[in-house]
Amino acid sequence: MLQGALSGLAAGGVYAIIAVCLTLMSRLVRVVNFAQAATGMFGSYVAVWMVSKAGIPIGLATVVGILIGGLLSGLIGWIIATWLSEADTSTRSAVTVGPLLLLISLSFILFGNKPQPFQPLLAGPAFTVSGVVISQVTVVIVVLAIVVAAASKLVLSRTSVGTKLRALSERPTTAELIGIPAKPLGVAVWAITGIISTIVIVIVAPSQSNDAIALSMLIVPGAAAALLGAFRRLDLAVLGGLVLGVIQGTVAQIDQVSFVRYFLPFLFIVGLLLWNQRKAVWDAAR
Amino acid sequence: MSVLSLDGVTVSRGAGPVIRDVSLEVVSGTITALVGPNGAGKTSLLEAISGVIDASSGTISLDGEPLGKLSRVRRAHRGIVHIEQGRAVFPSLTVVENVRLASGNAARANEAIDMFPELEKRRDSPTGLLSGGEQQMVVLARAFAAQPTFLLIDEMSLGLAPVVFTRLLPMVQRFAEDGVGVLLVEQFTNLALSVARQALVFSNGRVTFQGEASVLQQSPEVLHTAYLGGSPAH
Numbered sequence: 001m002l003q004g005a006l007s008g009l010a011a012g013g014v015y016a017i018i019a020v021c022l023t024l025m026s027r028l029v030r031v032v033n034f035a036q037a038a039t040g041m042f043g044s045y046v047a048v049w050m051v052s053k054a055g056i057p058i059g060l061a062t063v064v065g066i067l068i069g070g071l072l073s074g075l076i077g078w079i080i081a082t083w084l085s086e087a088d089t090s091t092r093s094a095v096t097v098g099p100l101l102l103l104i105s106l107s108f109i110l111f112g113n114k115p116q117p118f119q120p121l122l123a124g125p126a127f128t129v130s131g132v133v134i135s136q137v138t139v140v141i142v143v144l145a146i147v148v149a150a151a152s153k154l155v156l157s158r159t160s161v162g163t164k165l166r167a168l169s170e171r172p173t174t175a176e177l178i179g180i181p182a183k184p185l186g187v188a189v190w191a192i193t194g195i196i197s198t199i200v201i202v203i204v205a206p207s208q209s210n211d212a213i214a215l216s217m218l219i220v221p222g223a224a225a226a227l228l229g230a231f232r233r234l235d236l237a238v239l240g241g242l243v244l245g246v247i248q249g250t251v252a253q254i255d256q257v258s259f260v261r262y263f264l265p266f267l268f269i270v271g272l273l274l275w276n277q278r279k280a281v282w283d284a285a286r
Numbered sequence: 287m288s289v290l291s292l293d294g295v296t297v298s299r300g301a302g303p304v305i306r307d308v309s310l311e312v313v314s315g316t317i318t319a320l321v322g323p324n325g326a327g328k329t330s331l332l333e334a335i336s337g338v339i340d341a342s343s344g345t346i347s348l349d350g351e352p353l354g355k356l357s358r359v360r361r362a363h364r365g366i367v368h369i370e371q372g373r374a375v376f377p378s379l380t381v382v383e384n385v386r387l388a389s390g391n392a393a394r395a396n397e398a399i400d401m402f403p404e405l406e407k408r409r410d411s412p413t414g415l416l417s418g419g420e421q422q423m424v425v426l427a428r429a430f431a432a433q434p435t436f437l438l439i440d441e442m443s444l445g446l447a448p449v450v451f452t453r454l455l456p457m458v459q460r461f462a463e464d465g466v467g468v469l470l471v472e473q474f475t476n477l478a479l480s481v482a483r484q485a486l487v488f489s490n491g492r493v494t495f496q497g498e499a500s501v502l503q504q505s506p507e508v509l510h511t512a513y514l515g516g517s518p519a520h
Contacts, residue, residue: 167376171376
């Protein structure tokens with residue numbers, strides 16, 4: 001059981017990082033970005049292609065892949081900031097389904113529909129807990145999730161750029177009327193979260209199902225984790241991701257119910273939505 | 287001396303024009319009051335000047351240079367600061383954060399806050415927790431920190447008791463004394479006219495009176511006629 005729970009931490013860390021990115025996007029640029037993981041997938045596929053087909057060293061290819069993930073995300077952000085700057089959150093979010101499908105289709109066309117031959121950037125055990133081996137990937141991903149959330153909180157609360165971003169998220173028009181440039185700041189948020197998503201996918205892809213759909217659909221558990229913090233709180237987003245990963249890992253160890261692990265993010269989402277709506281449901285019932 | 291000028295400006299929203307063929311000049315160091323009934327188009331005029339909405343025809347110029355399609359951010363950098371209707375504060379940001387947004391100059395931001403003793407005590411409080419009057423003080427302090435050339439103020443008194451608004455009005459005069467051209471949209475007509483040099487009365491999107499503010503103050507019948515859409519003999 002412990003082994004299962006700890007093995008789920010790596011996946012949980014990935015969910016946590018994607019949840020942090022989704023929370024930042026929701027708070028700062030008013031979008032639930034369904035293409036968050038897909039841009040990371042595409043950037044990491046480009047890195048794999050550069051290593052396996054063009055013979056470029058893995059370090060350089062990884063950096064280029066990460067930058068491409070960031071650029072793609074920034075491009076989507078630029079399109080939304082240019083043509084949908086006044087649209088509501090639902091419309092802006094719905095639009096990101098387009099790039100999600102486009103990037104999956106494009107990856108099939110360019111790289112085929114088979115899992116990619118990722119070379120691991122990190123391999124081997126980091127340490128052992130009660131006889132259970134904790135991999136380097138698990139340690140790095142979990143630490144990365146916490147660092148990204150803490151760094152984001154620091155930037156938002158302690159820097160002038162963070163203050164401007166918070167102002168933009170609260171009253172975009174008022175912020176622009178005092179000279180805060182909404183478009184460049186918004187595109188920067190898109191690009192940075194794209195870079196973070198690509199980094200995490202490059203790290204974990206060698207150790208899990210890495211076809212285009214599986215990687216792009218990491219958005220589902222990521223969104224479930226972000227929902228715990230109501231797409232507002234970074235700490236709860238991290239906690240949600242880690243808890244979801246641990247539960248999935250634990251359930252996978254129990255043969256009779258192991259199939260449930262695939263549905264857990266959806267159950268998590270439904271459970272949280274019902275919990276959040278409990279007062280309205282109770283009032284209606286009365 | 288700076289001049290903000292509008293020449294034959296028409297602004298449309300939805301079905302049709304909300305402002306038709308408005309021309310006016312605002313000179314730095316003066317206050318111009320825009321008064322008129324609700325829905326007359328005063329807010330739309332300010333929004334067209336600051337770039338929130340586009341003018342469908344006519345020219346808006348700053349010192350003779352047409353602003354054209356210049357974004358609202360660029361217009362703010364050119365010195366046109368627009369205080370929107372309602373409480374234009376960022377509620378989760380503290381008083382200091384709100385004011386410093388408008389100026390990289392910390393000394394200027396501190397000077398702006400120091401002008402209001404009420405704010406001095408609540409520098410680190412989220413502005414969402416302040417009273418309506420205090421929130422408007424934050425907005426005025428932020429405008430002061432921005433060092434505008436022209437300041438567009440839209441219904442600053444909305445939701446405030448007249449006594450609170452009276453407390454804020456000297457600050458508007460201070461802007462003009464410092465050389466800022468102020469365009470003041472206000473529901474408390476008499477208070478607005480008492481500080482303005484020039485006045486325009488809007489009715490149904492048209493200017494029905496344009497002239498010295500003192501004329502309207504001294505002749506209520508002229509003001510009433512203009513409010514009702516007539517063109518007083520002036």
